[in-house]
Amino acid sequence: MKILVADDDLTSRAVLTAVLSKWGFDVRTVADGPAALEEVSEPDSPKLVVLDRMMPGLDGLEVCRRLREGETSMPRYIIMVTTLGSSGDVVDGLTAGADDYPFNNDELAARIRVGRRVIGLQDNAVEREGLNGVVEMAGALCHELNQPLQVISSTAELLLMDLEQDAPCFQEVQTIERHAARLGDITQKIMAITDYKTRDYLTGTIVDIHGLNEEGTPDLSHGQDGRP
Amino acid sequence: MELNVSGATQIFDRAALVHTLMGDEALAEQITRVFVVDANAQLVALGQAVQDGGSPAVRRIGHTMKGAAASVGATALAEAFGQLETAGRDQNLQDAASAVQFTEERLRDLELALRAPRQPQTGTDE
Numbered sequence: 573m574k575i576l577v578a579d580d581d582l583t584s585r586a587v588l589t590a591v592l593s594k595w596g597f598d599v600r601t602v603a604d605g606p607a608a609l610e611e612v613s614e615p616d617s618p619k620l621v622v623l624d625r626m627m628p629g630l631d632g633l634e635v636c637r638r639l640r641e642g643e644t645s646m647p648r649y650i651i652m653v654t655t656l657g658s659s660g661d662v663v664d665g666l667t668a669g670a671d672d673y674p675f676n677n678d679e680l681a682a683r684i685r686v687g688r689r690v691i692g693l694q695d696n697a698v699e700r701e702g703l704n705g706v707v708e709m710a711g712a713l714c715h716e717l718n719q720p721l722q723v724i725s726s727t728a729e730l731l732l733m734d735l736e737q738d739a740p741c742f743q744e745v746q747t748i749e750r751h752a753a754r755l756g757d758i759t760q761k762i763m764a765i766t767d768y769k770t771r772d773y774l775t776g777t778i779v780d781i782h783g784l785n786e787e788g789t790p791d792l793s794h795g796q797d798g799r800p
Numbered sequence: 801m802e803l804n805v806s807g808a809t810q811i812f813d814r815a816a817l818v819h820t821l822m823g824d825e826a827l828a829e830q831i832t833r834v835f836v837v838d839a840n841a842q843l844v845a846l847g848q849a850v851q852d853g854g855s856p857a858v859r860r861i862g863h864t865m866k867g868a869a870a871s872v873g874a875t876a877l878a879e880a881f882g883q884l885e886t887a888g889r890d891q892n893l894q895d896a897a898s899a900v901q902f903t904e905e906r907l908r909d910l911e912l913a914l915r916a917p918r919q920p921q922t923g924t925d926e
Contacts, residue, residue: 582835584868586835590824
């Protein structure tokens, strides 16, 4: 996970970079407020930000406000660090939009762990939201497909009733009827999806409709976890 | 302004720094070297700011270096830089001039502590 450290103090940047790298973070550092804003304007910029309260150019409070103003659906987790420790300073930091305001290294470490967890949960929620949208669209398409499928299926059934079993096309019509019924079954399953699980497919994941039971909910008897 | 650090204040809390750096002694030494070079440069800038009558600069540099000193476990030096920050905030350049000298002495104390041979298995260096 990427993390941005904005601090005008060389030593603090060195300490934070060393510790955060040991924790597995991809650490970006800047020494002033304008550089921090420039860094987060890049595509795929860090979602976890450690801001020093007092910096040249723009202070941490102003950077924090501007970051919050420009946010859309994925808020960053912003931790403000400073040795200014009065309750008024804390209120200023939190009012500007900071999520946390730790006072020492141990507390900062704990807050960064919280930030990493929150960003991870956000990412999962966004991924799930995207999948939900896809499932909804698939449901709508299946609803549209269902009517012509029923026409094909019932026409095939009528033909089979009229045809002798030794008629040249009897088996072909039977195949059409069987596969139309199968398609109908699949569309019913998709429309009934209220929850789902995914499986690996090529370079990504897909919704696994074969792991669903008649009601469209994950069939846990298959031994795979259904996602809540 | 009375310039002092409390008797219990450590010159250098190596154990705290090594703890922060997850036990990496070599990294602790590297970072303290970076800090000492930077602190010397910042003290020159502070002296210049006092001469120029720049209280805001005294406050800003004092504040930044207070945090830096604290982050490497240079507790007494952090207090000294904090006194510079206060003098800058109060726009008291006379106190600031004394505080620069006091802070330089604390920095020399730190440099001596860093050069002193380390005793194995001790929690702190003073």
